Amino acid sequence: MTETETIAYDVVVLGAGPVGENVADRTRAAGLSTAVVESELVGGECSYWACMPSKALLRPVIAQADARRLPGLAQAVQGPLDTSAVLARRDDYTSHWKDDGQVHWVEGIGAALHRGHGRLTGDRTVTVTGPDGTRTVLTARHAVAVCTGTGAVLPDLPGLADVRPWTSREATSARTAPGRLLVVGGGVVAVEMATAWQALGSRVTLLVRGKGLLNRMEPFAGELVADALTEAGVDVRTGTSVTAVTRENGTVVATTDTGGRIEADEILFATGRSPRTGDIGLETVGLEPGSWLTVDDTLRVTGNEWLYAVGDVNHRALLTHQGKYQARIAGAAIAARAAGEDVVAEPWGAHAATADHAAVPQVVFTDPEASSVGLSLAEAEQAGHRVRAVDVDLSSVAGAGLYGDGYRGRARMVVDLERETVLGVTFVGPGVGELIHSATIAVVGEVPLARLWHAVPSYPTISEVWLRLLEAYRDN
Amino acid sequence: MTETETIAYDVVVLGAGPVGENVADRTRAAGLSTAVVESELVGGECSYWACMPSKALLRPVIAQADARRLPGLAQAVQGPLDTSAVLARRDDYTSHWKDDGQVHWVEGIGAALHRGHGRLTGDRTVTVTGPDGTRTVLTARHAVAVCTGTGAVLPDLPGLADVRPWTSREATSARTAPGRLLVVGGGVVAVEMATAWQALGSRVTLLVRGKGLLNRMEPFAGELVADALTEAGVDVRTGTSVTAVTRENGTVVATTDTGGRIEADEILFATGRSPRTGDIGLETVGLEPGSWLTVDDTLRVTGNEWLYAVGDVNHRALLTHQGKYQARIAGAAIAARAAGEDVVAEPWGAHAATADHAAVPQVVFTDPEASSVGLSLAEAEQAGHRVRAVDVDLSSVAGAGLYGDGYRGRARMVVDLERETVLGVTFVGPGVGELIHSATIAVVGEVPLARLWHAVPSYPTISEVWLRLLEAYRDN
Numbered sequence: 001m002t003e004t005e006t007i008a009y010d011v012v013v014l015g016a017g018p019v020g021e022n023v024a025d026r027t028r029a030a031g032l033s034t035a036v037v038e039s040e041l042v043g044g045e046c047s048y049w050a051c052m053p054s055k056a057l058l059r060p061v062i063a064q065a066d067a068r069r070l071p072g073l074a075q076a077v078q079g080p081l082d083t084s085a086v087l088a089r090r091d092d093y094t095s096h097w098k099d100d101g102q103v104h105w106v107e108g109i110g111a112a113l114h115r116g117h118g119r120l121t122g123d124r125t126v127t128v129t130g131p132d133g134t135r136t137v138l139t140a141r142h143a144v145a146v147c148t149g150t151g152a153v154l155p156d157l158p159g160l161a162d163v164r165p166w167t168s169r170e171a172t173s174a175r176t177a178p179g180r181l182l183v184v185g186g187g188v189v190a191v192e193m194a195t196a197w198q199a200l201g202s203r204v205t206l207l208v209r210g211k212g213l214l215n216r217m218e219p220f221a222g223e224l225v226a227d228a229l230t231e232a233g234v235d236v237r238t239g240t241s242v243t244a245v246t247r248e249n250g251t252v253v254a255t256t257d258t259g260g261r262i263e264a265d266e267i268l269f270a271t272g273r274s275p276r277t278g279d280i281g282l283e284t285v286g287l288e289p290g291s292w293l294t295v296d297d298t299l300r301v302t303g304n305e306w307l308y309a310v311g312d313v314n315h316r317a318l319l320t321h322q323g324k325y326q327a328r329i330a331g332a333a334i335a336a337r338a339a340g341e342d343v344v345a346e347p348w349g350a351h352a353a354t355a356d357h358a359a360v361p362q363v364v365f366t367d368p369e370a371s372s373v374g375l376s377l378a379e380a381e382q383a384g385h386r387v388r389a390v391d392v393d394l395s396s397v398a399g400a401g402l403y404g405d406g407y408r409g410r411a412r413m414v415v416d417l418e419r420e421t422v423l424g425v426t427f428v429g430p431g432v433g434e435l436i437h438s439a440t441i442a443v444v445g446e447v448p449l450a451r452l453w454h455a456v457p458s459y460p461t462i463s464e465v466w467l468r469l470l471e472a473y474r475d476n
Numbered sequence: 477m478t479e480t481e482t483i484a485y486d487v488v489v490l491g492a493g494p495v496g497e498n499v500a501d502r503t504r505a506a507g508l509s510t511a512v513v514e515s516e517l518v519g520g521e522c523s524y525w526a527c528m529p530s531k532a533l534l535r536p537v538i539a540q541a542d543a544r545r546l547p548g549l550a551q552a553v554q555g556p557l558d559t560s561a562v563l564a565r566r567d568d569y570t571s572h573w574k575d576d577g578q579v580h581w582v583e584g585i586g587a588a589l590h591r592g593h594g595r596l597t598g599d600r601t602v603t604v605t606g607p608d609g610t611r612t613v614l615t616a617r618h619a620v621a622v623c624t625g626t627g628a629v630l631p632d633l634p635g636l637a638d639v640r641p642w643t644s645r646e647a648t649s650a651r652t653a654p655g656r657l658l659v660v661g662g663g664v665v666a667v668e669m670a671t672a673w674q675a676l677g678s679r680v681t682l683l684v685r686g687k688g689l690l691n692r693m694e695p696f697a698g699e700l701v702a703d704a705l706t707e708a709g710v711d712v713r714t715g716t717s718v719t720a721v722t723r724e725n726g727t728v729v730a731t732t733d734t735g736g737r738i739e740a741d742e743i744l745f746a747t748g749r750s751p752r753t754g755d756i757g758l759e760t761v762g763l764e765p766g767s768w769l770t771v772d773d774t775l776r777v778t779g780n781e782w783l784y785a786v787g788d789v790n791h792r793a794l795l796t797h798q799g800k801y802q803a804r805i806a807g808a809a810i811a812a813r814a815a816g817e818d819v820v821a822e823p824w825g826a827h828a829a830t831a832d833h834a835a836v837p838q839v840v841f842t843d844p845e846a847s848s849v850g851l852s853l854a855e856a857e858q859a860g861h862r863v864r865a866v867d868v869d870l871s872s873v874a875g876a877g878l879y880g881d882g883y884r885g886r887a888r889m890v891v892d893l894e895r896e897t898v899l900g901v902t903f904v905g906p907g908v909g910e911l912i913h914s915a916t917i918a919v920v921g922e923v924p925l926a927r928l929w930h931a932v933p934s935y936p937t938i939s940e941v942w943l944r945l946l947e948a949y950r951d952n
Binding site: 018052059060064066067072073076077081082083085086088089093319320322324325354355360361362363398399401402403404432434435436437438447450451452454457458462463464466 | 531543826838909911921
């Protein structure tokens with residue numbers, strides 16, 4: 001039996017992904033001693049099996065698509081991408097799945113890194129079981145922040161484990177392109193990975209249970225992305241579920257509820273996420289293992305004084321950037337409470353993650369890119385706002401046509417009729433990924449439409465869509 | 477002697493570029509009868525010899541540069557662009573220098589197009605001399621709007637006309653790439669045309685009188701663009717002026733004040749603009765021919781009841797998009813006054829071109845792109861603001877590295893310390909062209925920094941530079 005050491009900190013952070021790192025960064029900046037506990041790679045899902053590798057895979061695909069729309073350059077890029085070069089670059093962006101750089105960063109901010117599996121073991125206490133079985137008890141004077149994120153959910157199909165299905169982890173870290181890839185799902189991971197691997201040499205089939213793709217965005221987003229995937233050669237089948245799957249002589253065979261039989265070399269399930277809270281000792285503090293953790297706007301778990309849940313695990317917005325935002329706010333709230341200072345938790349206060357309700361941005365890195373922020377028309381109506389939505393065909397914008405011939409895209413602005421401010425914006429089209437931040441600032445800043453008329457877009461950029469949206473609102 | 481017809485309108489617009497068109501659009505929307513007078517192509521400089529052709533030439537250059545920074549795609553785009561295909565696309569975007577589409581648009585809004593040279597001939601009166609010598613007198617019940625723009629200024633060098641120098645018109649409409657092109661100037665036209673023609677096959681020399689390029693932007697903009705031009709093969713020579721130029725056996729020979737002798741096939745002077753007001757009858761209304769026209773924020777000429785000057789000709793901001801903005805405001809102001817309604821001319825009012833003072837955006841379509849809005853640090857200090865500027869190296873942003881290997885770029889935010897709002901922002905780097913509109917909305921919306929912290933940029937986009945800027949301000 002190994003001896004158990006006890007170490008006292010001000011703050012203990014469970015999980016060293018970007019969210020945990022950012023909580024620690026803020027508590028350390030406030031002078032609070034902080035421990036960070038991580039059982040896998042420091043840097044988390046995002047650095048090794050999500051944002052970074054997926055975007056490294058997708059960026060050349062998007063740049064190639066952009067180039068193909070430009071006479072004078074198009075001819076040169078008709079051939080396939082050099083897949084091995086793209087994968088090598090992806091490996092560089094994941095630091096070859098080594099976390100030395102991130103460990104260095106954590107040490108640099110003066111946080112203590114504890115490698116191992118951390119579990120709550122009562123009030124303000126986390127016990128870490130190290131790789132060698134050593135147990136270390138960490139006490140937290142002020143706060144424990146759970147930043148353990150989510151894992152992929154696999155469907156309940158008999159014998160699925162024997163099929164060795166891909167999840168987002170395998171899809172972003174694969175060393176070669178499978179000859180045939182079957183992607184199950186219609187969300188961001190599904191469409192991004194279908195886009196990437198089709199361009200990198202796989203023949204991709206995309207099975208979507210529902211009617212369309214990207215169903216958390218405005219309907220036209222999924223429609224435009226589905227059209228483009230189909231044109232790129234992806235076999236998109238909506239209204240289709242997998243009912244059984246086996247691997248026979250190395251080949252994946254999936255049976256669908258429409259009676260189809262699909263063979264593939266690999267199958268990716270991008271069918272949802274569940275919180276990584278099953279084995280972190282939630283039961284020792286009166287919470288249910290495996291549950292999403294409900295928090296207030298300061299990211300503190302409901303009914304608790306010292307427990308925070310930050311990032312995906314609280315189910316407010318499953319996006320790295322939004323988790324980092326929450327982390328900045330949680331870290332500041334922890335620091336304020338520790339110092340006995342006022343907590344500014346009214347909407348848009350320094351300690352309130354108000355944007356989680358009003359202005360969550362997202363960019364889907366497909367061709368076309370799909371981006372949105374704030375409320376969709378349906379969400380705004382459901383929330384009881386009196387609204388009007390205006391749409392603009394992006395191809396009517398001079399800068400869009402110049403960006404690439406045959407430009408197809410669409411924009412929607414959802415306007416709060418009471419205040420004449422913008423509740424939500426969606427841009428879908430090539431080259432709109434950086435444009436969405438303009439909408440984020442408009443929504444967050446609650447800038448009235450009358451003032452937005454003075455925000456002149458440069459000619460000829462795609463940003464001129466803002467003018468078309470304002471005109472559409474004025475004239476209709 | 478031809479008979480002179482007189483036609484009465486509510487509004488007469490001199491010049492049918494984008495600015496004149498937008499004035500007419502707004503006065504027509506208000507139900508005012510409107511005449512538009514144009515001596516050249518309807519659509520103006522921008523459509524045929526500026527924005528449109530220049531961006532059509534530059535877009536493939538930028539896309540190629542982007543692709544060259546991406547392993548897996550880079551190899552395919554090492555060769556030169558197909559110049560004739562790029563020029564053919566440029567020709568399409570200028571409608572082959574035919575204005576049928578634009579004429580159709582003017583007719584569509586119900587404005588009357590008068591082709592010919594328009595001159596003021598007294599109070600609320602414009603006389604048009606048609607191509608056939610016919611004279612038509614147009615009277616304007618409510619307003620005359622001068623939207624005649626600017627022309628290129630050539631230096632006062634003996635024998636220059638015999639050299640047949642290029643101005644922006646020839647540089648954007650040339651049918652072939654000259655073997656050697658000498659560009660004189662360091663502003664937007666100079667750097668954009670040097671970028672385009674170098675990539676399209678010319679050997680370009682850029683002669684800049686001053687110390688650097690793009691000197692109306694933050695200093696690092698010109699530095700980064702100069703470095704990139706040099707790497708692209710352009711011979712950039714600063715602190716150098718042309719003292720004499722001749723054409724000998726078809727070859728241009730320029731002599732410089734540093735004793736140099738440069739041979740070229742064509743020489744482009746991009747050395748400034750002057751107002752096209754020399755022959756529009758200003759003397760008949762007590763103004764000086766050839767002068768810039770000074771206006772108030774409703775775009776009405778100082779001391780005059782009915783004369784407006786909109787766009788470049790008023791010297792507030794020589795940019796198409798800013799002229800169009802002024803046009804919307806001038807049109808609305810003319811309509812309000814005609815109807816006897818209130819004119820809302822306080823700052824940011826519906827009839828005040830406030831953004832001309834506070835938030836003029838600009839994107840220079842070079843590689844890297846250079847973009848800015850609002851006040852530079854030097855401008856803010858000169859204007860008496862108490863300010864602090866923070867800089868961020870764009871290569872520190874994950875989305876920038878993913879955008880392209882070896883990313884180089886820089887951002888600056890100028891903060892008003894009294895109000896903690898943003899007075900100006902500059903982004904220089906690949907892929908930032910659509911990003912500047914986020915800054916425009918922040919400046920125009922006067923969004924406090926405390927609120928901007930809630931405007932979350934999507935990960936991993938280049939927009940995350942906003943976080944780095946806010947952090948730099950907070951931590952320094």
